[in-house]
Amino acid sequence: MKETYPFKLKSLPYDYDALEPFIDKETMHYHHDKHHLAYVNNLNKALENYPELHDKTLIWLLQNLENLPEAIQTAVRNNGGGVLNHNLFFDGMTPASSKAPVGRLAEAINRDFGSFENFKETFKKAALGRFGSGWAWLVSDENGNLKIVSTANQDVPMNLRVNPILEIDVWEHAYYLKYQNRRAEYIDNWFNVIDWNKAEELYNNPIV
Ligand SMILES: [Fe+2]
Missing domain, CATH: 3.55.40.20 (Iron/manganese superoxide dismutase, C-terminal domain)
Structure with missing residues (x-):
């Protein structure tokens, strides 16, 4: 969570087919390799010309949306949110689920x-x-x-x-x-x- 610009696509912590039959391999490929990657690339593109934001973490950016330059507020909200949400989502699943809270x-x-x-x-x-x-x-x-x-x-x-x-x-x-x-x-x-x-x-x- 300490990561800063340029943000990178996080690898899945399991194989693409590991969550079968509940979440299928093809969906995981599209979801991670296309959709998630697009959020990462578009977030970096939005921040590219704002070096003063290059040492900010993703959480800081999302907590301070209203203080960002107006021209990139929407892009950071949508793509920065997309990056954080998908990092949490993919990391929050496992083929070895305990099936109940611990x-x-x-x-x-x-x-x-x-x-x-x-x-x-x-x-x-x-x-x-x-x-x-x-x-x-x-x-x-x-x-x-x-x-x-x-x-x-x-x-x-x-x-x-x-x-x-x-x-x-x-x-x-x-x-x-x-x-x-x-x-x-x-x-x-x-x-x-x-x-x-x-x-x-x-x-x-x-x-x-
Ligand atoms: Fe998604």
């Missing part, structure tokens, strides 16, 4: 949502309810309280005044090849590949 995060989910089942239901509702393209998130505030939110397009939750723990991409590019218009089925399958260890790490060590 450790302190598991306790917090039970505390704030009543049960893991309730959490899943509420999270799925947020992901299904996002009209058009966007994301659903599990985030924590500075007191460690959990909340589920959704964002449009490549927006980050609340200008990153909250800490992202877990997120699902509900842009059609994330699921259309395998699931076509069946977003609910995609969400149900995604629950099988969540990296709960990674999620707990983000809960215990907030990135913002």
